[in-house]
Amino acid sequence: MFQKMGKHTVLCTSSLLILMAAATANAADGEVEFTGKIVDSPCTVQSESVNKAVDLGQVRISDFESAVGSTAGSTPFSLTLENCNVATLKNASIMFSGQQAATDNTVLGMVGEQQVAGVGIRINDARTGNKLALNTASNDYTLRPLSNTFDFTATYVRLALDTPAEGENPAVSSIGTGQVNALASFDITYK
DSSP states (O other): OOOOOOHHHHHHHHHHHHHHHHHHHTOOSOOOOOOOOOOOOSOEEOHHHHTOOOOOOOOOGGGSOSSTTOEEEEEEEEEEEEEEOOSSOOEEEEEEEEOEETTEEEEEOOOSSSOOSSEEEEEEETTTOOBOOTTSOOOOEEOOSEEEEEEEEEEEEEOSOOBOOBTTBOOBOSOOOSOOOOOEEEEEEEO
């Protein structure tokens, strides 16, 4: 009734049964994906600085001088870095980006519908008073251990001349009235 099997046949059959058992024991019921990020950043951006809202307040059209580029209002704001370890990277520069006004690379244009015409927003470095060009890294800031606060100001900027009075028609302001909205993102580069 039983046939005689050679040692080789028994060994192959046994090996095949062990492999089949191992394959069923190792069947996947799911998977785990691991993600992360490694950075060479000596600081973290303080949570209050990540999504900052700056209220520029209200100004009148008459607060602007008649020249293009004249400013009105000045509102301070800050960005803070914390948990800084300056063992390897000791400086940082900040670059503000956003929709640039057509006539000036230091002025943010308005975003959204039905925005006021004739004005934009300029960001200045509070330590020097210099205008910060959009999409261009600032001069370096020296980092201190633990916490660093960088101060800026935002101002309204006139972008167009008024239409002069003609005959009986009065001058027409190039600056409209209403809501002002501009948006800038910032990137920090460590050196």
